[in-house]
Amino acid sequence: MVKNETLEYLLKEDEDGTISPFITTAIWGDNDTITSNDNIVRIVQCGGYLLEKQFMAIEDAIEAWRDYYEMTSEQVELLKSIYDRKIINSHRIITLTKSEIKLIGTESSEGLSESMVSFEEIGVYWDK
Structure with a gap:
């Protein structure tokens, strides 16, 4: 399941050529709350910035994607x-x-x- 569900940019090739999921922090939650064992600084340092738009309100995220991709x-x-x-x-x-x-x-x-x-x-x- 991990290999099928992991997005391509979250895969890492090891020294021996094995490709496996690579993640440095974990978050979980529901529509109202997001939780992590890491603080926000550590989340951002470990790639959390990749999820910035996913954490935005939908209309704000659409506008950000529109601007970023010149849609x-x-x-x-x-x-x-x-x-x-x-x-x-x-x-x-x-x-x-x-x-x-x-x-x-x-x-x-x-x-x-x-x-x-x-x-x-x-x-x-x-x-x-």
Whole structure:
């Protein structure tokens, strides 16, 4: 389960070439409270800054992502649509329509391929 659920950027290659999940701090909680054995300084030093946007209120996070990735209005609408569908049922598989795929904003086959891989990591697939 760990290998299937760990995001790619949280994997580390050991000296012997073994790839395994790598994490330096742990947090847990619910919608109202987040807890850790580490203090906030240690969390940030150990990569917690990677989760900054995930800890924001949804509208603030969307605006931060819009600015950071220079997203178009159409891309933001796609983001909101996927978010709304995921929040209703996080385990449901989402399939993007051809018109939604166009909203990604790239005609490059490499860009679409990379997008497909990233989307599949969160259970979002292409309509073929």
